Amino acid sequence: MPEIKVTPLGAGQDVGRSCILVSIAGKNVMLDCGMHMGYNDDRRFPDFSYITQNGRLTDFLDCVIISHFHLDHCGALPYFSEMVGYDGPIYMTHPTKAICPILLEDYRKITVDKKGETNFFTSQMIKDCMKKVVAVHLHQTVQVDEELEIKAYYAGHVLGAAMFQIKVGCESVVYTGDYNMTPDRHLGAAWIDKCRPDLLISESTYATTIRDSKRCRERDFLKKVHETVERGGKVLIPVFALGRAQELCILLETFWERMNLKAPIYFSTGLTEKANHYYKLFITWTNQKIRKTFVQRNMFEFKHIKAFDRAFADNPGPMVVFATPGMLHAGQSLQIFRKWAGNEKNMVIMPGYCVQGTVGHKILSGQRKLEMEGRQILEVKMQVEYMSFSAHADAKGIMQLIRQAEPRNVLLVHGEAKKMEFLKQKIEQEFHVNCYMPANGETTTIFTNPSIPVDISLGLLKRETAIGLLPDAKKPKLMHGTLIMKDNSFRLVSPEQALKELGLAEHQLRFTCRVHIQDPRKEHETVLRVYNHLKGVLKDYSVQHLPDGSITVESILIQATAHSEDQGTKVLLVSWTYQDEELGSYLTSLLKKGLPQSTA
Amino acid sequence: YGDLHTFELQAPTRLIEWARGNRVCVAGYGQSGGNEILQLLPPPSLQVKETQGLCPERDFKVECGGFSNRPVYSLKYVPDTSLLVTSGPPDSSLQVWQVSAEDSDVIKPVSAIPTESDTGQSWAKIATISARAPWVLHGSRLNSVQITEVESRKNIYMAAARNSEELSGLAFLDCNTLLLCSAKGQLCLADIRQPQSPLEAASVPSAPCGERWCMGVGRGPQGSDSSPRPVARLSSGGHLTLTDVRKISESLASAKCRVPSPSSGAEFLCVSWAPALESCLAVSGFDGTVHVYDAQSWDGSGREAEPIFVHKGHAFGGSDSSGGPPSVTTHTWHPQKARTLLSAASDGSLHVWDWVQPGGNC
Numbered sequence: 001m002p003e004i005k006v007t008p009l010g011a012g013q014d015v016g017r018s019c020i021l022v023s024i025a026g027k028n029v030m031l032d033c034g035m036h037m038g039y040n041d042d043r044r045f046p047d048f049s050y051i052t053q054n055g056r057l058t059d060f061l062d063c064v065i066i067s068h069f070h071l072d073h074c075g076a077l078p079y080f081s082e083m084v085g086y087d088g089p090i091y092m093t094h095p096t097k098a099i100c101p102i103l104l105e106d107y108r109k110i111t112v113d114k115k116g117e118t119n120f121f122t123s124q125m126i127k128d129c130m131k132k133v134v135a136v137h138l139h140q141t142v143q144v145d146e147e148l149e150i151k152a153y154y155a156g157h158v159l160g161a162a163m164f165q166i167k168v169g170c171e172s173v174v175y176t177g178d179y180n181m182t183p184d185r186h187l188g189a190a191w192i193d194k195c196r197p198d199l200l201i202s203e204s205t206y207a208t209t210i211r212d213s214k215r216c217r218e219r220d221f222l223k224k225v226h227e228t229v230e231r232g233g234k235v236l237i238p239v240f241a242l243g244r245a246q247e248l249c250i251l252l253e254t255f256w257e258r259m260n261l262k263a264p265i266y267f268s269t270g271l272t273e274k275a276n277h278y279y280k281l282f283i284t285w286t287n288q289k290i291r292k293t294f295v296q297r298n299m300f301e302f303k304h305i306k307a308f309d310r311a312f313a314d315n316p317g318p319m320v321v322f323a324t325p326g327m328l329h330a331g332q333s334l335q336i337f338r339k340w341a342g343n344e345k346n347m348v349i350m351p352g353y354c355v356q357g358t359v360g361h362k363i364l365s366g367q368r369k370l371e372m373e374g375r376q377i378l379e380v381k382m383q384v385e386y387m388s389f390s391a392h393a394d395a396k397g398i399m400q401l402i403r404q405a406e407p408r409n410v411l412l413v414h415g416e417a418k419k420m421e422f423l424k425q426k427i428e429q430e431f432h433v434n435c436y437m438p439a440n441g442e443t444t445t446i447f448t449n450p451s452i453p454v455d456i457s458l459g460l461l462k463r464e465t466a467i468g469l470l471p472d473a474k475k476p477k478l479m480h481g482t483l484i485m486k487d488n489s490f491r492l493v494s495p496e497q498a499l500k501e502l503g504l505a506e507h508q509l510r511f512t513c514r515v516h517i518q519d520p521r522k523e524h525e526t527v528l529r530v531y532n533h534l535k536g537v538l539k540d541y542s543v544q545h546l547p548d549g550s551i552t553v554e555s556i557l558i559q560a561t562a563h564s565e566d567q568g569t570k571v572l573l574v575s576w577t578y579q580d581e582e583l584g585s586y587l588t589s590l591l592k593k594g595l596p597q598s599t600a
Numbered sequence: 601y602g603d604l605h606t607f608e609l610q611a612p613t614r615l616i617e618w619a620r621g622n623r624v625c626v627a628g629y630g631q632s633g634g635n636e637i638l639q640l641l642p643p644p645s646l647q648v649k650e651t652q653g654l655c656p657e658r659d660f661k662v663e664c665g666g667f668s669n670r671p672v673y674s675l676k677y678v679p680d681t682s683l684l685v686t687s688g689p690p691d692s693s694l695q696v697w698q699v700s701a702e703d704s705d706v707i708k709p710v711s712a713i714p715t716e717s718d719t720g721q722s723w724a725k726i727a728t729i730s731a732r733a734p735w736v737l738h739g740s741r742l743n744s745v746q747i748t749e750v751e752s753r754k755n756i757y758m759a760a761a762r763n764s765e766e767l768s769g770l771a772f773l774d775c776n777t778l779l780l781c782s783a784k785g786q787l788c789l790a791d792i793r794q795p796q797s798p799l800e801a802a803s804v805p806s807a808p809c810g811e812r813w814c815m816g817v818g819r820g821p822q823g824s825d826s827s828p829r830p831v832a833r834l835s836s837g838g839h840l841t842l843t844d845v846r847k848i849s850e851s852l853a854s855a856k857c858r859v860p861s862p863s864s865g866a867e868f869l870c871v872s873w874a875p876a877l878e879s880c881l882a883v884s885g886f887d888g889t890v891h892v893y894d895a896q897s898w899d900g901s902g903r904e905a906e907p908i909f910v911h912k913g914h915a916f917g918g919s920d921s922s923g924g925p926p927s928v929t930t931h932t933w934h935p936q937k938a939r940t941l942l943s944a945a946s947d948g949s950l951h952v953w954d955w956v957q958p959g960g961n962c
Contacts (some may be wrong), residue, residue, distance in 0.1 A: 210660040213606040396610045421704045422665040
């Protein structure tokens with residue numbers, strides 16, 4: 001049976017690095033290439049030695065697909081392509097291609113410059129890696145080679161995140177990456193058509209979560225900001241470029257308007273050069289409703305939000321500042337943080353995950369004394385808050401996606417085995433499909449049932465339709481013929497034609513069976529008895545009594561002779577060809593039961 | 601409000617039960633099968649004393665779940681075991697389940713406790729205790745009240761009641777005493793050491809006939825020496841009566857709460873005492889609100905009482921499956937946090953809220 005093989009090299013049953021190998025109809029595809037953020041040693045990279053022990057991976061993989069720019073999905077990409085070695089195509093959406101290198105470079109800086117690691121990829125490697133990237137549009141079918149094609153679908157979650165369909169012939173796999181089924185302020189919900197893939201690979205991180213409503217989180221965020229500003233404190237919100245930052249800006253702007261607040265809100269302009277470029281990327285990636293909002297309010301045309309100048313950080317009085325980078329590891333946000341950290345009236349709100357080693361991560365873990373450059377100790381007295389708006393699908397969302405795509409099998413990644421049993425049963429019960437949960441390094445084999453098109457000869461077609469009833473378009477029709485496989489073509493022809501083409505002579509197989517009957521009369525009387533008996537029983541068949549004393553039932557021959565030693569016993573010879581096996585056996589057992597006493 | 605969190609369950613629930621470790625259990629009550637029993641781990645913010653605003657973990661986690669073909673109308677954990685018991689239409693039999701959160705996250709059906717079939721679509725009300733052994737008290741009518749040992753399914757006690765009125769609630773007052781409440785509002789006490797003696801009953805003071813009643817039994821905070829709380833009875837017309845279990849034929853106090861008309865019927869009537877507050881009780885089931893009352897000021901007159909707090913959150917939700925505005929199906933108090941309640945409604949919403957006493961203390 002043809003099969004699809006899936007091996008997670010990461011995100012089998014843990015949350016960390018995502019890297020999944022799929023083998024479909026002879027093609028090998030790698031889905032995501034993430035870094036595990038919790039480890040500092042080689043465990044943070046996926047184990048590529050599974051693919052090959054030595055040498056470059058180009059020959060073993062047909063392509064690599066990256067779903068979105070989060071480091072646990074693309075963090076190991078430069079290591080993989082430049083240090084292990086891969087020169088084939090890497091596919092991702094346009095926003096992902098634009099944002100990935102920035103995050104990778106940031107990450108490299110933290111790891112090498114701040115933490116002093118050596119076995120890590122360089123800036124040049126990131127650049128070389130990105131040269132291998134082919135950007136794709138949503139719903140655009142991309143031919144990787146003659147047989148393998150891929151298509152990206154909108155996944156929500158973050159800017160540029162996509163779900164990918166990988167198709168070879170009529171076998172297909174859909175990989176969701178991280179996705180979200182409820183729209184938020186700046187991103188729509190994931191969507192896929194009823195593509196009925198053989199396998200759907202879905203993340204299940206939040207499958208066991210029932211999320212607090214967005215409005216409550218937003219309300220609490222505004223409350224915190226308001227309280228701080230009311231007592232004269234300053235609020236620092238480190239953000240990354242685009243995405244959540246816009247959402248929070250709109251939120252604050254509306255709140256300021258409603259409450260008639262006067263404290264200034266600033267947005268760091270460290271990005272203005274690239275801002276327009278990102279802005280354009282961003283606009284095409286959101287849905288219609290959000291696009292309209294942005295057309296009316298350009299990012300830099302907020303009434304209450306102004307561009308930031310470094311000097312403002314020293315101004316007295318309350319204010320709110322959005323500054324980059326998001327993890328407080330360098331640049332403007334770190335500078336502002338250092339100025340404001342000592343005052344307990346101030347607050348810093350971290351809007352997302354921070355990589356280990358960054359100031360953001362340290363303060364979220366509770367550290368209040370930080371060592372800065374030059375051995376300076378910074379005491380953090382300001383309030384530290386964490387707020388996560390990141391969107392993943394919960395159990396309801398996963399069920400929705402399965403309902404949309406209608407896969408034949410489901411495979412779950414990103415969750416813990418014991419905690420996914422309930423979801424597995426839920427999926428199996430509702431959709432009657434198999435649900436798999438492999439661990440890292442464990443290969444799951446999915447058997448598919450592909451349809452293989454076969455040419456049928458005209459003669460055979462005509463013959464088969466002449467026999468049976470009119471063809472019913474909805475019911476499959478069973479046909480008999482011979483399948484000839486030559487080169488890459490399949491043909492169905494009649495046996496006679498096949499023999500002719502192959503230059504073979506037809507062999508006939510004939511069976512003969514002897515049945516003993518007790519009958520003292522003469523042979524021709526016995527034959528008559530048999531004939532009448534069979535004619536009575538086999539009303540639908542053609543039973544004939546031939547002049548030479550033999551009986552035929554269809555093409556089966558029956559002859560009677562006297563037993564050599566015992567005149568009272570007659571021997572019936574029943575002879576049939578291989579094609580009439582069924583009727584022949586039936587006749588034999590019928591005759592063995594004996595003849596009825598009374599005969600005509 | 602001190603705090604408010606709103607959540608949405610995939611299917612509405614009409615029960616919220618507390619389990620070990622502050623876990624919460626909800627279950628679906630759809631008629632067409634495929635109902636889920638979910639044991640939820642509340643977010644850490646509900647487990648610590650002070651509420652934190654922007655706590656990183658704000659979500660409920662589904663710790664384990666099970667599937668039930670029947671609608672689940674009532675669920676009780678069996679103390680000191682890893683079992684729970686459910687009941688629901690179409691009959692009054694009980695289903696026993698095993699929760700084993702370490703090995704797997706599936707709540708497995710273990711056995712069923714059958715009962716004699718009853719007329720009509722009745723379902724058993726249940727209460728559990730593990731004094732001498734894990735027992736479940738159950739029944740759908742006054743004359744079908746019995747105690748069954750959960751693991752052996754042996755019948756321990758059978759109430760000798762003469763009438764077959766429908767039951768609306770039952771409870772263990774201690775390991776020997778039962779309190780039963782019929783749908784007509786009649787309270788009965790029974791001692792399981794004397795199974796033959798008929799139940800001592802007290803009827804409801806001057807309330808119009810035709811109303812349905814339910815009861816709420818209060819327990820003080822664990823380990824407290826305070827005298828047992830009175831039993832509160834709530835009717836579908838909004839009448840509230842407080843009765844001391846030691847003098848069951850008298851009523852201590854009564855009041856009336858404002859009932860919207862038309863009210864949504866008596867199916868989800870619920871009244872409960874606050875475990876950590878003196879004389880506060882909560883009432884729900886008439887519409888999409890939960891009312892909190894202070895019963896200290898009540899007397900015997902039965903006049904209308906003003907709630908000290910009204911939670912209206914559920915009324916602003918979407919519509920429920922029948923297309924109408926959502927009704928609150930159940931509510932419960934947090935065992936430790938004095939003013940925190942959880943409430944669920946027919947549109948699947950689950951709210952966790954902390955109310956602030958306007959002025960004075962409660």
